[in-house]
Amino acid sequence: MTIQQRTLGTTSPLTVSALGLGCMGMSEFYGTPDEQGGIETIHRALDLGVTFLDTADMYGPFTNERLVGRAIAARRDEVQLATKFGNQRTEDGTRLGINGRPEYVRAACDASLMRLGVDHIDLYYQHRVDFTVPIEETVGAMKELVEAGKVRHLGLSEAGADTIRRAHAVHPITALQSEYSLFTRDLEDDILPVVRELGIGLVPYSPLGRGILTGRLTQGSLADGDSRASAYFPRLNGDNLDANLALVRAVTEIAERLDCTPGQLALAWVLAQGDDVAPIPGTKRVRYLEENVGAHAVRLTDEDLAALERAVPRGSVAGDRYGDMSSIDA
Numbered sequence: 593m594t595i596q597q598r599t600l601g602t603t604s605p606l607t608v609s610a611l612g613l614g615c616m617g618m619s620e621f622y623g624t625p626d627e628q629g630g631i632e633t634i635h636r637a638l639d640l641g642v643t644f645l646d647t648a649d650m651y652g653p654f655t656n657e658r659l660v661g662r663a664i665a666a667r668r669d670e671v672q673l674a675t676k677f678g679n680q681r682t683e684d685g686t687r688l689g690i691n692g693r694p695e696y697v698r699a700a701c702d703a704s705l706m707r708l709g710v711d712h713i714d715l716y717y718q719h720r721v722d723f724t725v726p727i728e729e730t731v732g733a734m735k736e737l738v739e740a741g742k743v744r745h746l747g748l749s750e751a752g753a754d755t756i757r758r759a760h761a762v763h764p765i766t767a768l769q770s771e772y773s774l775f776t777r778d779l780e781d782d783i784l785p786v787v788r789e790l791g792i793g794l795v796p797y798s799p800l801g802r803g804i805l806t807g808r809l810t811q812g813s814l815a816d817g818d819s820r821a822s823a824y825f826p827r828l829n830g831d832n833l834d835a836n837l838a839l840v841r842a843v844t845e846i847a848e849r850l851d852c853t854p855g856q857l858a859l860a861w862v863l864a865q866g867d868d869v870a871p872i873p874g875t876k877r878v879r880y881l882e883e884n885v886g887a888h889a890v891r892l893t894d895e896d897l898a899a900l901e902r903a904v905p906r907g908s909v910a911g912d913r914y915g916d917m918s919s920i921d922a
């Protein structure tokens with residue numbers, strides 16, 4: 593199967609594989625980290641044409657960028673490499689908060705380049721907006737990184753409409769990376785219209801709803817220590833999880849009719865939202881990656897999209913997506 597390509601951003605365009613690969617779970621948060629599985633998954637992804645790789649300095653912390661760097665060392669030219677700064681952590685994992693100060697932006701970028709073992713980053717995102725620093729100052733520092741050749745394109749994550757406009761006025765923003773899936777459609781009211789007006793691409797993260805939309809996450813299936821089992825993810829726990837699994841069953845029924853898996857259907861729905869959208873499903877397993885790539889073959893008719901709308905009406909998902917939304921600029 594040929595993986596399609598899509599172009600993010602019109603003023604500072606970056607062409608990526610339509611389906612990317614989220615690397616976060618290879619190092620932290622979702623069950624037991626698996627470095628070797630992660631490296632094999634990245635190699636298989638590149639073989640299949642999934643070349644848009646997503647990491648961040650805070651994943652691990654720091655170990656995910658090193659893992660990605662090792663995996664792509666002999667194949668750098670095949671990759672569109674995206675990483676992020678701003679969620680400041682120490683080596684031992686302590687969270688120091690959000691930092692968008694210009695001097696920190698410069699230091700974080702140099703450290704990421706070193707860990708990734710590359711001379712430039714294709715897409716550099718601010719991971720969360722720092723409400724204590726004017727966005728013009730943060731993006732001003734990011735712009736200098738482009739001018740220095742360390743970074744090719746700029747992105748924001750979980751930024752609100754006004755922040756996006758102000759940032760884009762300082763330097764063209766190529767992509768907004770925010771949560772978007774059948775289960776999380778908050779962007780559609782205020783943010784999607786703005787990114788489309790400005791010609792900014794959308795990179796949906798957690799397009800599988802952190803795994804629930806695959807039908808393989810069930811009550812009690814998350815291992816001890818998996819962050820999704822914590823109060824930080826209200827949708828994936830307790831009564832909310834029971835209610836949300838009923839929605840997944842409705843998605844699964846449609847998937848069976850279309851002869852695909854629920855995860856493939858969820859990814860096909862995201863891919864169907866526009867040619868300016870490139871989701872980054874995460875996995876540390878070759879088997880899951882191969883399944884997810886199959887989403888490309890799922891063609892949804894208007895009738896299928898309407899059936900999905902009935903199966904998961906907007907607002908029907910129980911619980912907030914994060915237990916603490918205070919760092920989201922919405």
Ligand SMILES: NC(=O)c1ccc[n+]([C@@H]2O[C@H](COP(=O)([O-])OP(=O)(O)OC[C@H]3O[C@@H](n4cnc5c(N)ncnc54)[C@H](OP(=O)(O)O)[C@@H]3O)[C@@H](O)[C@H]2O)c1
Pocket residue numbers: 613614615616617622623646647719749750769770796797798799800801802803804806808855872873874875876877879880881883884
């Ligand atoms: N900007 C941000 O603030 C932000 C926040 C979260 C994530 N991200 C990025 O977005 C990427 C993707 O998001 P995500 O990882 O949170 O959520 P996701 O892609 O919605 O789901 C990932 C989870 O689904 C499981 N999975 C994937 N494919 C599967 C399949 N075919 N069958 C069964 N299970 C499957 C994975 O399992 P295994 O782990 O067992 O492989 C993993 O636990 C991350 O890797 C990260 O790079 C960014």
